[in-house]
Amino acid sequence: MSKRILIVEDEKNIVDILSFNLSKEGYDTLEAYDGQAGLQLALEQDPDLVLLDLMLPKMDGFDVCRQLRQAGRNTPVIMLTAREEETDKVLGLELGADDYITKPFSMRELLARVKANIRRNEMAGAVSAAPAKPAGQRMELGRMAIDPELMVVYKDGRPLELTQREYELLRFLASQPGKVFSREALMEHVWNYEGYVGDVRAVDVAVRRLREKVEDDPAAPQFVVTRRGLGYYFNA
Structure with a gap:
């Protein structure tokens, strides 16, 4: 079964680019254009990984990540940010994000990080089920x-x-x-x-x-x- 990636990003052109490239790599994608919709999809659809923008309408990426972790979900989260402030990066990690990548990013690097985080999550699951x-x-x-x-x-x-x-x-x-x-x-x-x-x-x-x-x-x-x-x- 194909892995599912949830993209939570309010810029449609970025969503389209990410969805296209992830699909080429064999992933299925879900899309949300604001934080509330993204959190709802993450909780209802239980994707294998979330690509989460920080600056979102209705609910920012920090709150989405915080509520996802408070709900007990260990879904890997990679935060996408256009800002370089160190406090943003550290806060995202403190709230439970697994990684972050700063825009503009290379698609090759993003795909490598997606693959690595999904693999790590699978390995942890295999250990617990062994x-x-x-x-x-x-x-x-x-x-x-x-x-x-x-x-x-x-x-x-x-x-x-x-x-x-x-x-x-x-x-x-x-x-x-x-x-x-x-x-x-x-x-x-x-x-x-x-x-x-x-x-x-x-x-x-x-x-x-x-x-x-x-x-x-x-x-x-x-x-x-x-x-x-x-x-x-x-x-x-």
């Missing part, structure tokens, strides 16, 4: 433990409420304690962007949100540590 693994697969990391079968992280014996992306990021870093991974490497291995070169702000936002949930003091992290100028590593 047969139970032996108890020995649990990763014991001092005060922290990771159960790959349940996709749950425990700190001092208590389960942490992590998003799927936060879990994947922590598990990847913890799989090789002490090894430093650059932001680009994390974009490649956790975000599934092969050979990624570009804006890595999404990694910093994800790390900051993760630290707020796993660290005793997020301002002085003990588990997810920065190696200045190089990247991040897990300290068991």
